[in-house]
Amino acid sequence: MNFIHKYNLFIFSILLIFSVKVAIGQQGTVTVNEDSKIPQLLTLKKSLEKENKLSDGYTIQLYYGELSEANYVIKKYRGAYGAWxxxxxxxxxxxxxxxxxxxxxxxxxxxxxxxxxxxPSAFILKPERRK
Known part of the structure; x- marks a missing residue:
């Protein structure tokens, strides 16, 4: 019977300790003040990443020259390839x-x-990162 009393006392003590911690624990609220331009900057960063403007990776150059020919080449490319x-x-x-x-x-x-x-004149290049 002595063991049961000690066991009950032990359980009661542990419950008391946890309930005191909960009752004494600090309560608080956090207010974050952020600049209104942060969501706009995140959107801009995402779009630049999609367009490979921030990447240190590789790209393939298909053409170098006049705008009218560049428009023709990109139209031809998009008609043939959709993966990249x-x-x-x-x-x-x-x-x-x-x-x-x-x-x-x-x-x-x-x-x-x-x-x-x-x-056939396409080649790989590693563009320099824009600053």
Missing amino acids: PASIEYETPNYKVWAGSFGSRIEADRALIEIQRNF
């Missing part, structure tokens, strides 16, 4: 057509083999 996004980049005074956003050289090499069937 393409964009026209401007570098004074010429336009470039870039395709794909590849994280590694091996991925870019595999895509280049397929793309060169329709664009």
